[in-house]
Amino acid sequence: MIREEPEKPIVVGIGLMARDGRYLIRQRPPGSAMAGVWEFPGGKCEPGETPEQATVRECHEETGLATIAGRLRRRLVHRYPHAWVELFYFDCTTADPAAEPRPETGFRWVEVQELLTLTFPGANEPILEELSNEAGRTTDPT
Numbered sequence: 001m002i003r004e005e006p007e008k009p010i011v012v013g014i015g016l017m018a019r020d021g022r023y024l025i026r027q028r029p030p031g032s033a034m035a036g037v038w039e040f041p042g043g044k045c046e047p048g049e050t051p052e053q054a055t056v057r058e059c060h061e062e063t064g065l066a067t068i069a070g071r072l073r074r075r076l077v078h079r080y081p082h083a084w085v086e087l088f089y090f091d092c093t094t095a096d097p098a099a100e101p102r103p104e105t106g107f108r109w110v111e112v113q114e115l116l117t118l119t120f121p122g123a124n125e126p127i128l129e130e131l132s133n134e135a136g137r138t139t140d141p142t
């Protein structure tokens with residue numbers, strides 16, 4: 001089978017949902033590309049949607065949490081064997097500061113130190129490094 005190269009990457013919005021130095025993550029569901037790998041909530045833009053809108057919608061759909069997108073932390077382009085993606089990572093918070101993700105979604109709050117021990121999609125590497133540096137700065141009293 002000949003597969004045609006797409007002309008443009010698939011645009012994806014990703015939410016770095018933060019609370020008390022922890023981030024909301026889950027393992028990618030069975031049957032999805034990279035099943036079992038950990039991920040932040042997010043997904044592809046629908047037609048006419050901005051990456052920020054897609055982030056807020058996907059975070060809400062996937063976790064059940066009303067989401068507020070803050071600054072765009074990073075935009076990067078990455079080629080996986082399964083897809084060519086343009087990823088927009090937004091710092092996010094939950095609209096209700098005490099709300100929890102629906103348990104059946106598998107999302108949980110994880111400290112940055114633990115994030116570093118888990119396997120994420122390759123494109124996330126610079127983000128994880130940045131979160132780790134920031135966490136180091138907050139906890140280091142010197």
Ligand SMILES: Nc1nc2c([nH]c(=O)n2[C@@H]2O[C@H](COP(=O)(O)OP(=O)(O)OP(=O)(O)O)[C@@H](O)[C@H]2O)c(=O)[nH]1
Pocket residue numbers: 012014032033034038039040041042043044045080083085087121122123124
């Ligand atoms: N959700 C999410 N996707 C990520 C992350 N890092 C990363 O490279 N991606 C990539 O971004 C793309 C997101 O696609 P997806 O399959 O989750 O999107 P979706 O929810 O719209 O999928 P669907 O087509 O099954 O509805 C995948 O290629 C995934 O590998 C991450 O931290 N979270």
